[in-house]
Amino acid sequence: MIGFKSFADRTKLQFEPGLIAIVGPNGCGKSNVSDAIRWVLGEQRPTALRGTKMLDVLFNGTDARPAMNMAEVSITFADCDKLLDTEFNEITVSRRIFRSGEGAYFINKNPCRLRDIQRLFMGTGIGTTSYSVMAQGQIDAILSSRPEDRRGVFEEAAGITKFKADRKEAMRKLDQTEANLLRLADVIREVKRQIGSLQRQAGKARRYQELKEELRGLDLFVIRRRLTVLDARLRELVAELAELAGRDAAGQEAVATAEEAAAAIRAEIVENERHISEMGEAAAQDAAKLAHAREMITVSEQRIAEYQTWSARDTREAAETREQLTSLRERLTAMAAERQTLEEQLREARGQRDELQQRVTAERQAIDQQRRELQGERDKSLERERRATQLQNRLTGMEARQRAAHVQRERLAAEQAHLAETSASRLQQRDALAASLEELRAQAQQDAAALATIEEERRGTDEELRGIRERHGQLSSQRAAKRAQIDLLTEQEARAESFPGGSRLLLDAKNPLKLDPGVVLGTLAAQFKVSARFRPALEAVLRAWIDAIVLRSAGDATEVLRRLIARGGPASARLIAAEAPAVENQPAPPAPEGLTPLADHLEVAEAFAPAAGALLKRVFLAETLEQVPSPLPRGITVVTLAGTVFHANGFCEHWMPEGQSASPLARRMAIEDATGQIEAIDAELADLKKRLDGLVGQQETQARSQTQARQRLDESRRQAAQKEGEWQSVCRDVKRDEERQRVVGKELELAVAQARSAEEEQAGLAGELEELVNGRAAFSERLHALQNALQERETGYQAQNQTFAEARIRESALAQQLSHHIGQTEIYEARVTELQRQLEGRSQGVQSYDESIRRLTEQISNTQAQLEPMRQRADESRQKLEALRRQRDAKAGALAEAENKLAARRQALEKLRASHGALEVEQAETRLRRQNHLDRLLADYQLNPAQLVAESDPKWGTDGEPTIEKAEARLAVLNRDIQEMGPVNLVAIDEYKTLEERFALLKAQEEDLLKAKEQVLDLLRMINKKTSEMFRETFEQANTNFEHMFTKLFNGGTAKLVLIENPDDPLECGVEIIARPPGKRLQSISLLSGGERTMTAVSLLFAIYMIKPSPFCLLDELDASLDDSNIGRFVQALKDFLAQSQFLIITHNRHTIASSDIVYGVTMPEKGVSRILSMRLPDIGVRELEVVAEPQPEAPPTLPPKRRRRKKTEEKTEEKTAKKKKTTSADKTDGPDETDEADLPEPDDSADLEESENTGDAEDTVPATKERDSDDT
Structure with missing residues (x-):
């Protein structure tokens, strides 16, 4: 392990x-x-x-x-x-x-x-x-x-646990089989119910398909006829709208003339209104000043009356405050005498309390002293008893140690010989492990270096991938923006919004003028390709002709003009023939010093090159204004990069477009620039894609290499850690053996010394124990005397303490009275201060009111003197305002007559426009109806108009092709029949067939599960019988x-x-x-x-x-x-x-x-x-x-019964204390610092155990001695 x-x-x-x-x-x-x-x-x-x-x-x-x-x-x-x-x-x-x-x-x-x-x-x-x-x-x-x-x-x-496990597994399988059968039965019932439902739905679905097929044929027939009618009406509306557009232009000119006349009259009225407004403001200011002066007089008189009232009130309240002050000062004088009496009584009570407190304290100290003396004697007695018990225990333990000395010396000698042999073999093992460990560490370092190299390469690849992906995203966004810009500009160019009406007709893809193909070469802007640096110069030169249309020849231009004039209506157009004029076949003038021909910086369409050469051969380019020669040579034009044009006749002009889309040339050049940028972006995206694919493959290879390297490193480190653990273990064993050899030698010397000193110590302990036992009687008598003296003194102390408590209660009552009296005095003094402050405030108020009355009286006299001049200025302003208003009313009549004429002309124009609007609405509605038919054709049948024409008509009956009305009536019937059918499951037929197959499969599965259930039950019966x-x-x-x-x-x-x-x-x-x-x-x-x-x-x-x-x-x-x-x-x-x-x-x-x-x-x-x-x-x-009886320690001297009970109680207390200390010591120790109880003798006295834990046992076995080796070390 x-x-x-x-x-x-x-x-x-x-x-x-x-x-x-x-x-x-x-x-x-x-x-x-x-x-x-x-x-x-x-x-x-x-x-x-x-x-x-x-x-x-x-x-x-x-x-x-x-x-x-x-x-x-x-x-x-x-x-x-x-x-x-x-x-x-x-x-x-x-x-x-x-x-x-x-x-x-x-x-x-x-x-x-x-x-x-x-x-x-x-x-x-x-x-x-x-x-x-x-x-x-x-x-x-x-x-x-x-x-x-x-x-x-x-x-x-x-041996049936395996059978019970099999039985449990069989029960689990049986439960699963039962659950599966239940679920399968539910599924079979549901499938059977679905089959019945689907059988009905299948017949309904077949009828539905027949109706839908007939409905489709009729609907396509109606749509085709409706589209034919709508297209004819749209052609009629286009012609009518063109006629109304011409009449609308004449009506606009008449309205403009009437609006100018009305605007002149309206300007005169506005000027008159401005004078009226200024005069009205002046009159209003004069009237306001007069009203304000009168209001000031009224307000001042009211304030004088208020100040007189407030002054009388403050005078009356000041007198009342003086009376209250006199009464409060008399009350404070009486309370000062009462306070002095209470302070004298309190000082006397505190003196009595302090005297009693000193007596009680002295008596308490004496009692404490006696208690300490009594406790000291008790402690000494307990210490003597504890010492006697300890000596008895030590004497018993010393006998055990003497028996253990001999066994320990024999064990140490044998261990010395064994350690010498073990140490030699472990030194050899340590050297071999050290060499192996160095090899493993070197291998681990090599593996770590290899892993670090791979990880660094992996990080570099990841960083490069991240950069490529970010760049790819940026380029994709830029490409989308450029594509949107191209689409917008192309749409604007296709609509030709900035071109006049005639030019738009020429650019219309429908060719309304019926021109031959190749006549119109496009706009003038489309014939040039120029960089952004030279674009302002070209636009400035061609500014007047920038919206011109380039035609194939001058004859084509004449024919176009003829057709535009014949067409009638607003049809302005500027035309340029692509062929060069015959008069312009002269050589170009030489370029002035420092200037270059503008044509050298342009790319021109091949068909327009002759005309462009003739158009620009006298135009030269200067980079700045300083390079323009002065005066200009005859017959040339100079343009700067900023768009400033200098003509030979001395005229010059500067032109700058307001926006990129304001000029057709700028729009064309912007489309070409954006197209070029998209091509560059596409090339860069393709390159990034190749690099990305290569890096992804490289990343996968590096990931595999990193995993393999990490596995090799982990294995190397595991082997090195394992070998290091073995080496450290052997090193610790060698060190422990060496230390143990040294310790064993010292232990042998110590064992001999301990054996000699044990006998001497035993004799001294026995004498001390006898002396302690003989002195117990004297200690008991002294304790009794001290306890009686303490009880007498405590009785006297209680009486003195009662007197002291009564004195403290009287002192507390007097202190409370004095505190209440002081609080009342402070309240009265605060009230006196407040009344004095109020008295001073009211006196000052009276003086302030008198001063305000005098000041307001003077103000009223001054204002009354200014009233008459104010009234005269207000009357003059009112008369001037009335005259200006009469002039305005006269001009308003003339304006009303002009506006009536304008309204009549506008009404006529509005009627014309209403007719035009009605036609446009009808046109829009017609187009909408046509588009609705097309949308429904696409949505319902996924057909476009060309496919609709190719659709064959439905098979008609004996009546032949019906009219649109009859077809629509039949469509209504078909729709009603389909709607009455309600929801139809079109896949009911296929679902019905699928469910029949599924039902057969489920029945087969049910039979298989029933057979499996019976087999499991047979197995359970066999297991139950055999295990029983x-x-x-x-x-x-x-x-x-x-x-x-x-x-x-x-x-x-x-x-x-x-x-x-x-x-x-x-x-x-x-x-x-x-x-x-x-x-x-x-x-x-x-x-x-x-x-x-x-x-x-x-x-x-x-x-x-x-x-x-x-x-x-x-x-x-x-x-x-x-x-x-x-x-x-x-x-x-x-x-x-x-x-x-x-x-x-x-x-x-x-x-x-x-x-x-x-x-x-x-x-x-x-x-x-x-x-x-x-x-x-x-x-x-x-x-x-052998199990032998342990020697019993000598019994201590016999004590009286009462002393024996006390001794027994003290011994139990000391025994619990010793156990608690020993347990605490063991809890604080990280390792086993004490010899185990199993290795000790088993004496009857617990003190023997305490001593033996430190010295060992004479009957320890060899393994137990080995257990104490580490502790002794």
Whole structure:
């Protein structure tokens, strides 16, 4: 095992034939061996392993060691091919758990399930709950459990656990079969019901299909006729709308003339209104100032009256306040005298209280002093008694130590020789492990470096992939934006929104002018390709002709103009012939210095090249304004990159488009730029796709390499960690052996010195004990005298304390009165202060009111003097405002006449537009109806107009092809018939056929399940019969064996097993145990003593062993409650079964240890880490110890009865205190610092145990001595 609980290092225990004892001090990890066996056999309860969760079995680390992340235990059974019914002579069962929570099971290093392990050991007596592993707590579980729970032990002995597992599996299968039959019956009923329903639905579906087929033919016929009618009406509406458009233009000109006349009159009225508004504001301001002055006079007079009222009120209240002040001051004078009297009384009461308090305190101190003296004497008495007991215990312990000295010297000598041999072999093993460890560490470093290289490459690939994916997403977004831009610009170009009406007719794909193909070469903008740098210059030069249409020749241009004029209506257009004019076949003028021809920076369509050369051959390009020559040479034009044009006649102009879509040239160039950008983006996306595919493959390869490298590194580290653990273990063993050799030498010297000093110390302790016993009487008399004196003084103290309490009550009452009096005085003084403040405030208020009255009187006189000039200015403003209003009314009449004329013309235009709108509405409705037919054609029948024409007409009857009205009437009938049919399941026919096949299959499955159910029932009957027979046969044998073993182990008595029948299930009957030890009446098992219960359980265990012995048996401190006489019979019983089974016993009992063939000592030289030491006792001459009576210590001198009772009580108290201290000391210790109680003698006095824990026992066996090695070190 490795990493299991306290066994951090790899530990191997080889259990050879014979009785094997596992010993060691408390807390060293003995029971962890038992837990390891339970765990590897499949124990799933953490509480059974003394934990709260399964991860508690992992080594949790110490101060010097880290925690381990894996625990593994393996157990190997040899010569087990017949017992386990396998083809292997050896079976190794392993269990592994990791700190992450994962676990695994193995059989011969092959992964398996827990169920496989449990089934392997069924019926062999091996298991986590069988009788092969028995702990002390399980004794009570067997004896105290219900009779039904005891049955499991007998089933394991009878070998029927495997049959019961088969029975349980068969019951589970039977339940599943029953459930499947129930579900299958429900499904069959449902399918049968569905077949009946589907039979009706299938006939309905066939009728539905016939009606739908006829409906489709008629509906397509109606749609085709309706579309023909609607197309004819749409052509008529287009012609009518064109006529109304011409009349609309004339009406707009008449309305515009009337609107101009009305606007002139309206402007004059607006100007007049502005003068009226200004004059009105001036008049309103004058009237407001006059009203405000009059209001101020009224308000001031009201405020004067209010101030006079408030002044009279404050004068009256000031007189009342002076009277209240006089009364309060007289009351304060009387209260000052009363306060002085209360203070005198309080001082007198406090003096009396202080005097009484001093007396009480002095008396209390005297009492405390007497109590301390009394307690000191008691402590001295208890100390003397404790010292006497301690001396007696030490004398008894010294006798035991003298017996142990001789055994210890012999043991140390033998151990010295053994350690010398062991140390030499371990040094060789350490050197070999060190060399192997270095090789493994070097390999691990190489694997780590390889893994780091792969991970770095993987990170680089991941980062590059991330960048490529981000770039791919950005390019995709850019491409989508450019595509949307192209679509928008192409749509705008196709609509030709910025072109005049005639140009739009020429660009219309429908060719309304009926021109020959190839006449129209496109727009002027489409003939050029120019970069963004030179685009403003070209647009500035061609600005007036930027919306021109390029035609093939001048003759074509003449023909186009003729047709446009003949067509009539608004049809403006600018035309350019692609052929160069004859007059322009002159050479181009030379370029001025620093300028270049604009044509050199352009790409022109091949068909338009002659005209472009003639058009631009005199146009030169200057990069900035400074490069433009002044004056310009004759006959040339200069344009700058910014779009400024200079003509030879001195004219210049600057033009900049408002937006990218304002110019056809800009729109065409934007489409070409976006198309080029999309092509570049597509190329980059294709390159990114190739790189992405390559990197993904590279990433997968790197991932596989990384996984393989990590696996190699983990394996290297695991091997290195395992080898390092082995090396460290050997190093610790070497160091421990060296230290132990040094300690053994010192122990030999110390043992001789201790033997010499023991006799001298024993004599001194005996004399001291006699002196302590003789002085007990004098101490008792002194304690009695001190206690009587204390009682008399306490009586006087109580009387003085009562007088002192009365004085404190009187003082408290006077203090309360004085406090209340002081509070009242403070209230009156605060009221005096408040009244004085009010008096001062009212006097100041009276003065303030008088001043305000004087100021308001002066203000009223000044305002009355200004009233008359204000009134005159207001009258003048009102007269001017009336004159302006009369002028406005005259102009309003003229405006009304002009607006009436405008309204008449607008009404005529509106009627015209209403007619136009009605026609447009009709056109839209007609188009909508046509589109509705097309949409329904596509939605209902997935046909387009071309496919509709190809559809054949339905087969008509004798009446021939019907009219549209008759066809629609028949359609209504068909729709009504289909609607009356309701919901129709069109797949009912196929579903009906499928359900019939399914019904036949389900019936066959039902028959198969019924046969399987009958087979399972036959198997259950066979298992029940066989297990009943095997159990009853085993139970009879176990009962006979139990009676025999009980009589043998108890030297008499009777016991038997009784089978309690279970009427519900005969295979689940219980087992009752009846036991009567020798000399006792028959009684309940629960009333037996601990030793009797253990021996009863052992009798039952051995009775089962006589029937079917387990390959091994682990007993965990089963002998802890047995006395020496029962131990002998228990050990003899174990030896009787050694030929049939191996016994492993965890024990503290020295007789059991001495009877063992091999002893495994569990030690803890390193805190928290268990170690195993082993030895064969017969090889070192250790025999089983005889049970002899321990020597009794000398009785102490006889005491009187009363003193004896007190002494007994004190001894019990001291014994509890010593036990509590010892327990606390053990809890604080990380490792086993004390020798185990099993290695000590068993004296009657508990003090002997206390002394022996520090010195050892003369009757210790060799394994027990080894257990103390680590503690002594």
